[in-house]
Amino acid sequence: MRPETREQYRIAVFALPATLFMLVMMAIPLGSVVWQSISDDTGLSLAAYAKIVQSNLFIRVTRTTLEIALGATLVAFFLGYPIAYFLAKQSTKRQTIWLIVILIPFWTSSLVKSFAFVVMLGHAGILNTFLGELGLGPYKMLFNRIGVMVGMSHFLVPFMVFPILTNLRSQPPELAKAAAIMGAGKFRIFRTVTFPLSLPGVVSGALLVFILALGFFIVPKLLGGRQDVMLSSLVDFYAREVFDFQMSSAIAVILMATALLAAFLLSKVRGGASILSKESS
Amino acid sequence: MMEGQGSTWRRANAAFAIAAMIFLLLPSLIVIPMSFSDSELIIFPPKGYSFHLYQRYVEEPGWVSASILSLRVAIWTTILSICLGVPAAYALVRGNFPGRRMLAMFLLSPIMLPSVVLALAIYIYFVRISLSHGELRLVLAHCVATLPFVVVTAAAGIQTVDANIERAATIMGASRLYVFRTVTLPLVIPSIVAGALFTFLISFDEIIISIFVAKAGDTTLPIKMFSSLVFEVSPVLAAISTMLTLMSALICILVTFAQKGDAKP
Amino acid sequence: MTDSMGTVQEMVRLDAVTKRYGSFTALHETELSIRAGEFLTLLGPSGSGKTTLLNAVAGMATPTSGRIWIDGRDVTATPPEKRGLGMVFQSYALMPHMTVFDNIAYPLKVRKISKQEIRKRVSDVLELVRLPDLAHRKPKELSGGQQQRVSIARCLVYNPRLVLMDEPLGALDKKLREQMQLEIKRLHNELKITMIYVTHDQEEALNMSDRIMLMNGGKAEQIGSPHDLYFRPVSQFAADFIGQSTMLDAKILEVGDPCIVDLGASGQCKVKVPGANKDQGGKLVLRPETLRLITNDQIADGFNALSVRYKDSLVTGSTIKHIVELENGTELIVQELTTPEETAKRHEGRLLVAWPVEAGIFLDR
Numbered sequence: 001m002r003p004e005t006r007e008q009y010r011i012a013v014f015a016l017p018a019t020l021f022m023l024v025m026m027a028i029p030l031g032s033v034v035w036q037s038i039s040d041d042t043g044l045s046l047a048a049y050a051k052i053v054q055s056n057l058f059i060r061v062t063r064t065t066l067e068i069a070l071g072a073t074l075v076a077f078f079l080g081y082p083i084a085y086f087l088a089k090q091s092t093k094r095q096t097i098w099l100i101v102i103l104i105p106f107w108t109s110s111l112v113k114s115f116a117f118v119v120m121l122g123h124a125g126i127l128n129t130f131l132g133e134l135g136l137g138p139y140k141m142l143f144n145r146i147g148v149m150v151g152m153s154h155f156l157v158p159f160m161v162f163p164i165l166t167n168l169r170s171q172p173p174e175l176a177k178a179a180a181i182m183g184a185g186k187f188r189i190f191r192t193v194t195f196p197l198s199l200p201g202v203v204s205g206a207l208l209v210f211i212l213a214l215g216f217f218i219v220p221k222l223l224g225g226r227q228d229v230m231l232s233s234l235v236d237f238y239a240r241e242v243f244d245f246q247m248s249s250a251i252a253v254i255l256m257a258t259a260l261l262a263a264f265l266l267s268k269v270r271g272g273a274s275i276l277s278k279e280s281s
Numbered sequence: 282m283m284e285g286q287g288s289t290w291r292r293a294n295a296a297f298a299i300a301a302m303i304f305l306l307l308p309s310l311i312v313i314p315m316s317f318s319d320s321e322l323i324i325f326p327p328k329g330y331s332f333h334l335y336q337r338y339v340e341e342p343g344w345v346s347a348s349i350l351s352l353r354v355a356i357w358t359t360i361l362s363i364c365l366g367v368p369a370a371y372a373l374v375r376g377n378f379p380g381r382r383m384l385a386m387f388l389l390s391p392i393m394l395p396s397v398v399l400a401l402a403i404y405i406y407f408v409r410i411s412l413s414h415g416e417l418r419l420v421l422a423h424c425v426a427t428l429p430f431v432v433v434t435a436a437a438g439i440q441t442v443d444a445n446i447e448r449a450a451t452i453m454g455a456s457r458l459y460v461f462r463t464v465t466l467p468l469v470i471p472s473i474v475a476g477a478l479f480t481f482l483i484s485f486d487e488i489i490i491s492i493f494v495a496k497a498g499d500t501t502l503p504i505k506m507f508s509s510l511v512f513e514v515s516p517v518l519a520a521i522s523t524m525l526t527l528m529s530a531l532i533c534i535l536v537t538f539a540q541k542g543d544a545k546p
Numbered sequence: 547m548t549d550s551m552g553t554v555q556e557m558v559r560l561d562a563v564t565k566r567y568g569s570f571t572a573l574h575e576t577e578l579s580i581r582a583g584e585f586l587t588l589l590g591p592s593g594s595g596k597t598t599l600l601n602a603v604a605g606m607a608t609p610t611s612g613r614i615w616i617d618g619r620d621v622t623a624t625p626p627e628k629r630g631l632g633m634v635f636q637s638y639a640l641m642p643h644m645t646v647f648d649n650i651a652y653p654l655k656v657r658k659i660s661k662q663e664i665r666k667r668v669s670d671v672l673e674l675v676r677l678p679d680l681a682h683r684k685p686k687e688l689s690g691g692q693q694q695r696v697s698i699a700r701c702l703v704y705n706p707r708l709v710l711m712d713e714p715l716g717a718l719d720k721k722l723r724e725q726m727q728l729e730i731k732r733l734h735n736e737l738k739i740t741m742i743y744v745t746h747d748q749e750e751a752l753n754m755s756d757r758i759m760l761m762n763g764g765k766a767e768q769i770g771s772p773h774d775l776y777f778r779p780v781s782q783f784a785a786d787f788i789g790q791s792t793m794l795d796a797k798i799l800e801v802g803d804p805c806i807v808d809l810g811a812s813g814q815c816k817v818k819v820p821g822a823n824k825d826q827g828g829k830l831v832l833r834p835e836t837l838r839l840i841t842n843d844q845i846a847d848g849f850n851a852l853s854v855r856y857k858d859s860l861v862t863g864s865t866i867k868h869i870v871e872l873e874n875g876t877e878l879i880v881q882e883l884t885t886p887e888e889t890a891k892r893h894e895g896r897l898l899v900a901w902p903v904e905a906g907i908f909l910d911r
């Protein structure tokens with residue numbers, strides 16, 4: 001064996017334990033889920049998929065999932081972009097402080113946040129009490145679509161902020177300056193220079209948020225109503241309530257395929273995972 | 282006039298951004314005053330203040346034992362994922378072997394997979410291989426979710442280490458393992474610590490995978506919180522939420538400032 | 547260095563070493579032999595393969611084909627940590643988490659040398675590189691020059707017989723660089739090490755080396771002493787890369803000693819071209835400092851002279867550069883020593899540029 005090849009094997013060995021672990025704990029389980037979904041007692045069978053395609057429940061839940069995921073992506077964009085734009089304009093020191101403001105909710109348990117929203121949005125919750133004093137309401141904001149959207153977009157905004165912020169930070173400041181010298185106003189600079197240049201960041205943020213939104217489970221379960229069941233809950237329902245592993249596996253496979261497709265698109269947008277970019281020397 | 286337009290635009294943006302950030306921070310903040318309420322009902326703002334919700338957390342059956350289980354699982358998960366993830370990150374960053382890209386994608390893929398899919402897969406797998414040790418089930422399953430995170434954090438750290446420093450050490454006669462131990466590892470310790478803290482947090486807060494793989498008796502804190510939220514919303518949740526929020530905040534601030542200090546020239 | 551037999555010992559030998567990256571050849575079948583104690587410089591433009599060659603010797607890049615010997619041992623398949631050589635990097639490559647002392651002690655610890663011995667050798671080598679008082683600082687508390695001294699000390703402390711340096715002074719300012727050149731030269735002489743030194747600064751190469759290997763496009767363009775490279779370049783690339791020169795299109799009219807060479811509209815001149823062929827085309831290389839500006843009555847035997855038009859002068863300290871134009875419009879640079887009279891004298895009248903016949907170099911590639 002060439003010494004260089006031997007050297008490379010010696011480095012690759014460092015990844016061996018993790019690789020074996022992931023093979024045993026992830027690849028095999030996922031593989032058997034796929035297998036489970038296309039087989040039954042008699043052998044290979046696409047019965048589960050046939051059943052799914054004809055199932056009104058599945059079609060309704062898929063539509064709900066897409067609706068909610070798209071809606072949450074949109075809301076996350078409208079909240080996330082201004083935050084990223086605002087942060088990008090701050091000095092590095094202030095940016096750090098503001099980033100903590102985003103990181104703390106980002107790292108707060110989803111159960112804590114769900115609990116807080118239950119308390120805030122409930123029929124006798126904080127928001128309705130407050131609105132009541134203004135002579136408004138009470139409005140139903142919990143256990144329906146509003147609750148789901150609020151909870152999900154709250155969770156997803158940071159995922160939108162980070163890629164956009166990274167993009168905005170990497171934009172050369174001379175561009176905006178040049179536009180300003182040519183007499184463009186602040187809004188015009190934003191509309192004609194900054195925003196178009198930040199689109200790759202927006203797209204990668206939106207794709208990421210969409211992937212995550214597809215798999216949501218806790219928030220719709222705790223803040224949504226019966227009509228807000230998403231695909232994840234359906235997986236859970238078939239697996240742990242009906243014990244129909246074939247059906248739950250088939251839905252999981254569909255969910256996985258969608259996520260992988262979106263992840264593939266994401267890697268195209270980002271031009272590959274950054275972990276692989278090597279500085280040469 | 283241009284000035285006026287510019288500053289209006291900037292002020293509008295700042296106002297909206299700050300409002301959005303308050304929205305983000307609000308749930309984490311609102312649980313704190315509620316946790317000190319002296320009422321048995323969940324009301325805001327509380328009429329009077331006391332520690333009795335914290336007292337109930339300690340005294341009511343289940344909460345403390347659930348916390349201890351979560352703690353144990355999180356610690357073991359952190360140790361296991363660091364031991365597996367850091368060397369893997371090293372191989373991915375420094376290696377140039379065929380299949381390196383594929384391997385990176387493979388190791389990072391759980392990030393992109395919905396948790397429910399992983400949870401279902403591992404659940405069915407555990408049933409099939411009849412792994413019955415409850416805590417081990419949780420640790421192994423959590424590790425699948427946290428490992429990619431450790432790999433990414435450690436890889437970012439390793440990338441900041443000048444490869445020539447390792448080369449210099451090699452040429453001076455040190456073996457690869459010795460170089461890793463005496464040069465690379467000490468230089469990436471800050472990112473490993475950051476990765477470990479966040480891994481701990483992810484595992485401690487993990488809910489979806491836990492719901493699937495935990496055995497009936499093994500109630501982690503998130504599982505107990507979840508069932509409390511589904512069946513009857515207990516005010517004790519406010520006390521627990523406050524503690525969890527403070528833990529997250531502490532870790533965030535710690536990591537942010539540790540990295541800041543490190544970046545100084 | 548000579549061994550007991552009296553023959554010159556060879557420290558490094560490259561035998562048809564080729565390095566390919568995919569379909570790109572970074573190093574073409576390179577042959578090289580380095581004497582023990584020699585100071586060899588690899589000189590060449592960016593991307594010419596200097597680092598590739600150095601890495602092959604160090605063991606950090608395995609040749610695609612060919613063999614490498616160090617000190618009589620075939621090391622082609624030996625990993626870098628077993629080659630026992632020293633290397634200094636442009637980026638210093640000091641371990642930022644270790645003190646100067648620990649950095650220098652690192653190779654000794656690898657070799658499991660006793661604590662006392664380590665302490666003694668580190669302080670000796672710090673003395674040698676003239677940094678005795680900084681042992682307990684961290685690298686980032688040192689200046690660039692000091693850091694490079696530490697990295698040189700770290701490389702010398704375990705007495706490697708062969709030391710490789712890849713643009714060690716590239717990050718330093720001019721003044722410090724000149725000072726460090728002298729230091730490195732001094733260490734080389736005192737310690738009798740064999741040195742392979744990479745630079746793309748021709749002046750540095752000319753100042754320091756016993757021999758220079760000029761590289762171009764992954765190949766050795768010319769190997770020889772600084773004197774050889776300067777006065778006897780084998781190609782237009784070599785002539786152009788080392789020193790200043792003017793190149794004129796030329797064609798051999800008459801073979802002889804010297805040959806008569808046609809310079810087109812500018813006239814003719816005599817050049818010594820061993821093995822010339824009639825009608826052979828090429829370039830005439832003229833070094834600015836071999837040229838003189840004269841007037842008609844100053845033409846002497848053994849000199850070539852061409853008529854020129856004066857354009858401008860640049861005083862650069864001790865020398866003055868005159869820019870003149872040949873009949874066909876080609877510009878020539880004439881470099882002379884500055885004297886008070888000379889600056890003003892030649893604005894009028896017919897001027898000639900003259901050079902000794904043996905100073906012209908005819909190159910056909």
Ligand SMILES: Nc1ncnc2c1ncn2[C@@H]1O[C@H](COP(=O)(O)OP(=O)(O)OP(=O)(O)O)[C@@H](O)[C@H]1O
Nearest residue numbers: 567570572590591592593594595596597598599746
């Ligand atoms: N790992 C690699 N993969 C592919 N090509 C490489 C690699 N390393 C070097 N090369 C190529 O080989 C050629 C020679 O590179 P090398 O580093 O030897 O140049 P150099 O003479 O040291 O240049 P410089 O003065 O810029 O350091 C370059 O064209 C470079 O792009």
Ligand SMILES: [Mg+2]
Nearest residue numbers: 596597598712
């Ligand atoms: Mg180089």
